[in-house]
Amino acid sequence: MFNFVCGYCKHVFSGYDSSIINVSEVMGCPNCGLSVRKADCDILVRPSSERYRDLDAVMSSSWFHFTFVDDWFNVVTGKGQLTPAVHVGTFDAAVERGRDAINYYDTPTNDLYEIRFKPGTKFDDLIHSDKENRWEERASDLPYDAARYVNKYESPGSISIICDPRVLEVVAVHNLPALTTPGQLATV
Numbered sequence: 001m002f003n004f005v006c007g008y009c010k011h012v013f014s015g016y017d018s019s020i021i022n023v024s025e026v027m028g029c030p031n032c033g034l035s036v037r038k039a040d041c042d043i044l045v046r047p048s049s050e051r052y053r054d055l056d057a058v059m060s061s062s063w064f065h066f067t068f069v070d071d072w073f074n075v076v077t078g079k080g081q082l083t084p085a086v087h088v089g090t091f092d093a094a095v096e097r098g099r100d101a102i103n104y105y106d107t108p109t110n111d112l113y114e115i116r117f118k119p120g121t122k123f124d125d126l127i128h129s130d131k132e133n134r135w136e137e138r139a140s141d142l143p144y145d146a147a148r149y150v151n152k153y154e155s156p157g158s159i160s161i162i163c164d165p166r167v168l169e170v171v172a173v174h175n176l177p178a179l180t181t182p183g184q185l186a187t188v
């Protein structure tokens with residue numbers, strides 16, 4: 001369930017987002033009674049991620065991806081037609097996800113990728129309420145280079161991005177356990 005904000009009366013109500021591709025789907029607002037298109041609703045975003053409603057802020061910020069996969073970026077970008085769509089998120093969300101994961105698995109690779117979007121990356125204007133399964137398979141399935149969504153599970157309310165990895169460039173690869181705050185990145 002997600003909290004939507006009615007595009008007409010600004011009432012906040014819960015709903016289930018079954019599709020982020022079909023944004024023309026309508027929902028009934030329980031307050032004003034109007035049928036509102038998902039595309040005309042806003043969704044609640046954590047205050048810490050509010051700045052990412054602005055695509056300039058998205059483009060000028062670092063994003064993060066945690067992985068156990070050795071040489072992850074070259075692996076995902078080297079698959080040609082089979083290039084998978086990948087997910088990146090805020091520093092806090094990626095570290096939270098990584099810390100949870102390394103409590104369960106003992107692997108030699110615990111990499112936190114710091115990445116940026118290449119100039120000219122085409123984003124969907126909408127912020128979606130979760131990733132959509134149909135988007136997960138291939139980068140070529142994405143209707144845009146990248147789209148923002150609010151994660152349903154870890155860090156609900158924070159913004160994540162699903163994208164074609166070929167629109168990313170790696171700034172640095174950090175060892176997760178060495179990090180505690182974004183401020184430490186400069187000294188890693």
Ligand SMILES: [Zn+2]
Pocket residue numbers: 006007008009010011029030031032033034
């Ligand atoms: Zn309403």
